[in-house]
Amino acid sequence: MSARPMRRLGIVLLLASLVGCVSPRPSKIMSSDGRITLTYWSATNAQELEFANQIAAEWNARHTEIQIRVEPVPSGQSTEEVILAAIASGTTPDIYANVFPGAMQDLLDARAVVQLDEYPDFFNVMHERMPPELLEQYRSFDGHYYQVPWKSNPVMVLYNTRMLREAEVPTLPATYSEFLAAAARVTRDRDGDGRTDQWMATIDYYPIWYKRLFDYYPLYLAASNGQKLLDNRRVIFDNEYSVRVFRFLHECFTRGYIPRQSFQGDVFLDGRVAAKFTGPYSISQLERYRPADFEYAYGPIPRPDDAAGQPVSYADPKSTIIFTTCRQPREAWEFVKFMVSKQNDLRLLELTSQLPIRAGLLEDQTFADYFKRNPKLVKFAEQLATARGIESIAELKEIFDAIAQEVEASVVFDLKPPEQAVHDAARKSQQILDVE
Amino acid sequence: MQPGRANRFSTLSKAVAALRTRLHGHAKVLRPNDSLTDNTDRVGYLMVLPYILHIAVFLGYPLAFAFVLIFHRWNIYTPMKWVGLGNIRLLLSDPLVWRALGNTLYFLLIHIPLQLVIALGLAQLLNQKIRGRAFFRASYFLPFVISGVVVTILWQQLYAVETGIINVLLQLVGLPKIGWLTDRRFAMPAIAIMATWKNVGLYIVLFLVGLQAIPSHLYEAAELDGASGWQQFRLITIPMLNPTIMLVLVLSTIGGFSLFIEPYVMTGGGPANSTLSGILYLYKQAFFFSKMGYATTIGFFWATIIFIVVLFQRRFVETEAM
Numbered sequence: 001m002s003a004r005p006m007r008r009l010g011i012v013l014l015l016a017s018l019v020g021c022v023s024p025r026p027s028k029i030m031s032s033d034g035r036i037t038l039t040y041w042s043a044t045n046a047q048e049l050e051f052a053n054q055i056a057a058e059w060n061a062r063h064t065e066i067q068i069r070v071e072p073v074p075s076g077q078s079t080e081e082v083i084l085a086a087i088a089s090g091t092t093p094d095i096y097a098n099v100f101p102g103a104m105q106d107l108l109d110a111r112a113v114v115q116l117d118e119y120p121d122f123f124n125v126m127h128e129r130m131p132p133e134l135l136e137q138y139r140s141f142d143g144h145y146y147q148v149p150w151k152s153n154p155v156m157v158l159y160n161t162r163m164l165r166e167a168e169v170p171t172l173p174a175t176y177s178e179f180l181a182a183a184a185r186v187t188r189d190r191d192g193d194g195r196t197d198q199w200m201a202t203i204d205y206y207p208i209w210y211k212r213l214f215d216y217y218p219l220y221l222a223a224s225n226g227q228k229l230l231d232n233r234r235v236i237f238d239n240e241y242s243v244r245v246f247r248f249l250h251e252c253f254t255r256g257y258i259p260r261q262s263f264q265g266d267v268f269l270d271g272r273v274a275a276k277f278t279g280p281y282s283i284s285q286l287e288r289y290r291p292a293d294f295e296y297a298y299g300p301i302p303r304p305d306d307a308a309g310q311p312v313s314y315a316d317p318k319s320t321i322i323f324t325t326c327r328q329p330r331e332a333w334e335f336v337k338f339m340v341s342k343q344n345d346l347r348l349l350e351l352t353s354q355l356p357i358r359a360g361l362l363e364d365q366t367f368a369d370y371f372k373r374n375p376k377l378v379k380f381a382e383q384l385a386t387a388r389g390i391e392s393i394a395e396l397k398e399i400f401d402a403i404a405q406e407v408e409a410s411v412v413f414d415l416k417p418p419e420q421a422v423h424d425a426a427r428k429s430q431q432i433l434d435v436e
Numbered sequence: 437m438q439p440g441r442a443n444r445f446s447t448l449s450k451a452v453a454a455l456r457t458r459l460h461g462h463a464k465v466l467r468p469n470d471s472l473t474d475n476t477d478r479v480g481y482l483m484v485l486p487y488i489l490h491i492a493v494f495l496g497y498p499l500a501f502a503f504v505l506i507f508h509r510w511n512i513y514t515p516m517k518w519v520g521l522g523n524i525r526l527l528l529s530d531p532l533v534w535r536a537l538g539n540t541l542y543f544l545l546i547h548i549p550l551q552l553v554i555a556l557g558l559a560q561l562l563n564q565k566i567r568g569r570a571f572f573r574a575s576y577f578l579p580f581v582i583s584g585v586v587v588t589i590l591w592q593q594l595y596a597v598e599t600g601i602i603n604v605l606l607q608l609v610g611l612p613k614i615g616w617l618t619d620r621r622f623a624m625p626a627i628a629i630m631a632t633w634k635n636v637g638l639y640i641v642l643f644l645v646g647l648q649a650i651p652s653h654l655y656e657a658a659e660l661d662g663a664s665g666w667q668q669f670r671l672i673t674i675p676m677l678n679p680t681i682m683l684v685l686v687l688s689t690i691g692g693f694s695l696f697i698e699p700y701v702m703t704g705g706g707p708a709n710s711t712l713s714g715i716l717y718l719y720k721q722a723f724f725f726s727k728m729g730y731a732t733t734i735g736f737f738w739a740t741i742i743f744i745v746v747l748f749q750r751r752f753v754e755t756e757a758m
Contacts, residue, residue: 081723088512106726110513194607195598206704209724260618261597264589398725405709413620413707 036328037067038335039093043079044072047284047352052097054351055344059335066331073098078210080106087112087323094326095336097150099319101138102390104147107321108140109394114322114329117145125337129358137389138319147319148336149357151348153279154383155218155314157302161295163198163274172299174311176248179302183257186274200257201275202267203249207408209400213390214277216407217400218314219245222303226312226388229399233433237403238426244304246418249411260412269294277301279316280380283353298379315387317357342366355380395432402428502732511726523733533734536714537741539624543713544692546628551688552681555636559643560673573644577637584634584697591630592617592702617703620710627698627711635691639684646680647673682753686746693742714738 042052049072056068071093076082080103086092087110099107107113116122122145126135130149138149159172167186173179183200190197204211221227224241252258267273269289286296300311320339322332338344342364345356349370361367361381371378390396403425410421506523508516527533562573579587594600595616603613616626650673658668674681695713699705705712705720714734722731 084513084726106511106513109511112513195604195613197598205706207706208704259598260615261599262592263596263599264593401720401724408706409708413618415708 035065035067036331037069038095038326038328038332039069039071040095040097040335041071041073041093043098044075045281045352047281048098048354051348051351054347055339059338066328066335068335083107084110090325092323092325094328094332095320095322097318097320097339099147099321101147101149101317101319102392102396104140104319104392105394105396108142108146112324113146114324114326114332115144115146116148116322116333119330119333121337125340129340129356131359134357134359140392147321148340149317150320150340151318151354152357152384152387153281153316153318153354154380154387155214155277155279155316156298156300156379156383157201158268158276158278158282159297159299160268160271160274161297162293163271167274172297173302174300175305175307176244176302177305179248180251180255180257182274183252183255187255187257196256196259197272199259199273201252201277202263202273203258203277204262205260205408205412206262207401207404209397209404212400212404212407213314213316215249216245216403217390218277218301219248219303221312221314221388222301223307224312225307225309226386228391230391230393230433233393235399235426235430235433237429238423242422242425243418246407246411246422248302249407250414250418253412254414280353280355280377283374283376284351298376300383310386311383312386312388313383315384315389317389346370349374349377353377355384357384393433395429398432399429402432502735505729505732506736508729510728512728513726516729519729523730526730527733527737532709532712532717533714533737535709536712536717539709539711540693540695540713542624543628543631543695544689546625547631547692548685548688550628550632551636551639552684554632555639555684556643556677556681558636559640559647560669562640563644563647573640576640579634580637582634585701587634588630588698588701591633595626595702618707620707623703623707623711627695627702630702631692631695631698635688639688642680642684643677646677650676682750685749685753689745689749690742693738693745 040052040056042048049070052070056070060067073079073096074082074086076085079098080100083092083096083099083103084106087107092112104113126145126148135145135149138145138147140146157172161172163186164172164182167182167188169182169185171178173182179200186198186200187196188198189195203215217229220229220237220241223244224239227236227239227241229235229237249258253260263272266289268276269286271294280298286294290296301313303311320336322329322336326332340356342358343366345358346366348354348356349367353374355361355377358364361384362371362378371381393399405428406416406421406425409415410418416424505516507518507520509519509522510516558576562569562576566572594602597603597613597615597618600616602616607613614622616622654672654676655668658672663671694715696715696719699711699713699716700719703711705716715738718731718734718738721727721734
């Protein structure tokens with residue numbers, strides 16, 4: 001037996017558990033009447049599935065020769081794992097609409113994605129959505145484009161404003177000292193049994209790499225006014241901004257404003273926690289499940305008291321890609337263009353409360369009525385202008401794992417001073433980059 | 437040949453003869469000296485073929501493939517790259533591997549004695565003629581058949597610092613609350629207690645089987661000789677249960693080295709890696725960072741450690757007690 005089939009068999013055996021739930025059906029079918037069916041994997045949440053089903057139905061009604069079949073992405077620890085498992089086992093769909101740009105380098109290494117700037121209308125379509133300097137952030141190291149920047153969920157702080165009012169906190173905190181002062185008022189023992197049962201915020205502090213994308217990283221961007229973590233494969237986050245972030249979180253944990261405890265259920269929704277780091281997607285969930293008297297608002301990511309300029313945060317962007325296993329990439333590209341059209345961007349907002357990556361959202365008349373009806377989303381649209389993405393390198397997960405380990409050791413469990421923890425995270429990260 | 441073995445061989449011969457009659461229409465009675473591996477006789481091979489195939493596909497091939505991976509760097513989706521002994525060198529210099537080994541040994545140190553004492557004690561009780569015996573036997577076995585993830589989520593709530601019932605009870609009697617899963621001193625013992633609660637049902641059943649196999653005349657004779665209950669337990673029950681104790685020891689050791697769900701769900705390996713187990717570290721390397729070569733190196737290292745520990749147990753526990 002040659003090495004190649006052996007390796008393939010190995011892949012199947014090793015990843016059987018991960019890809020077991022991947023559809024065994026072929027990803028594309030050409031029927032006897034020449035009709036093409038393309039498979040489109042959507043995120044699994046109900047709102048995005050609804051969006052995918054609606055646009056697929058509209059497309060299918062207009063294009064009888066190219067049909068779109070929507071499937072939710074198979075479940076797994078993270079969608080990145082599922083996608084890589086699907087690549088290894090050759091069960092990728094034609095189109096996937098939720099790629100984390102930080103994982104693009106993995107997909108490029110696997111030669112799994114179609115180069116999109118080879119289509120003559122690529123730049124026209126992109127420049128209609130965003131200025132060239134924003135598009136530039138999504139260019140790969142080889143100088144080409146393999147992704148369509150689709151949507152963004154800038155991370156902000158969601159507050160239970162009723163709890164803040166009851167604690168006599170007059171405004172939403174914007175700086176570290178405002179946040180800590182508010183936390184001191186909010187965190188308390190409500191029923192007088194000697195145990196704290198109301199906290200300022202909660203963080204999932206388990207040392208899992210992607211968790212730090214939603215606390216340390218936005219705080220770092222806010223503190224440093226958008227500085228990168230790496231510069232040409234050199235670690236540059238061993239600086240005062242990181243130390244300030246670590247100190248701030250450390251103070252929250254040691255003073256008990258953030259509990260060293262994980263909870264079952266949504267403690268924000270049931271009024272035990274006053275704040276959480278999240279994106280605009282929480283709005284549709286809150287609107288569906290919140291009690292009648294539940295009040296909420298979004299505030300900026302807290303930053304040092306002496307910070308100036310527009311607050312910066314993590315954009316949490318997601319892109320759309322076409323896999324190289326697609327036999328009709330040109331037809332798939334036509335569908336992707338339809339998917340990111342202005343009308344479907346409005347539909348995305350309406351159904352999911354997620355922001356399309358499109359410049360001038362607040363000025364565009366197409367979206368004016370939506371933002372008038374949903375003023376809470378305006379803050380996110382404003383934040384979008386200064387929100388940053390993330391470096392796309394193969395070692396990103398390991399670097400964030402190194403940061404997560406140090407956050408846990410220093411911030412949560414007080415085992416080393418913040419300066420030492422930041423330095424150790426940077427040293428480990430540089431070692432990871434140097435070894436690779 | 438011992439009489440028991442001769443009987444078993446005779447039964448096997450009859451079974452093969454019956455099968456032969458069905459397949460070939462005639463029977464050939466096997467005698468003790470007949471070869472079962474006669475080249476002209478493919479029936480035997482046919483009978484074991486499914487098992488051989490199963491072993492080859494689900495054990496032999498993955499094992500061989502994993503061995504090849506030890507010498508490669510491979511992230512699943514790009515071609516393998518030969519790294520020679522690079523993964524082994526990395527393992528030997530990786531402090532987290534040794535940390536995971538230390539954590540696992542610490543877990544075993546608490547879990548195994550606890551498991552043995554509680555399982556044997558409860559089995560002894562459940563072997564008596566007590567009211568509701570069947571109910572208690574089923575109750576103790578219940579946690580073993582419940583999903584590990586469900587059990588860990590339940591215990592996570594019991595161990596919660598502020599709201600967990602254990603700390604609420606501690607505070608009611610004037611004791612301070614404990615960070616069961618957030619304090620490095622308590623996290624691994626807390627997991628070991630939970631794992632004992634979950635698995636003790638199986639070991640109670642094993643001990644019950646062992647206890648019921650001890651001939652009652654030994655106890656009757658000891659009683660006539662004036663032996664106390666403790667003497668009977670120490671001088672009859674324990675030696676007679678030695679094979680069961682050995683089985684429980686080996687199963688607990690292998691189970692302990694496979695520790696994964698509990699730290700994965702309850703602590704993520706924290707606080708500060710104090711509950712990081714070997715399998716959890718292997719999982720992170722394989723499925724978080726796509727380092728299949730390094731993950732399989734850790735896997736082989738772990739299998740070697742288990743082999744050595746079990747060998748050690750067999751050598752010392754079995755011989756000392758017999």
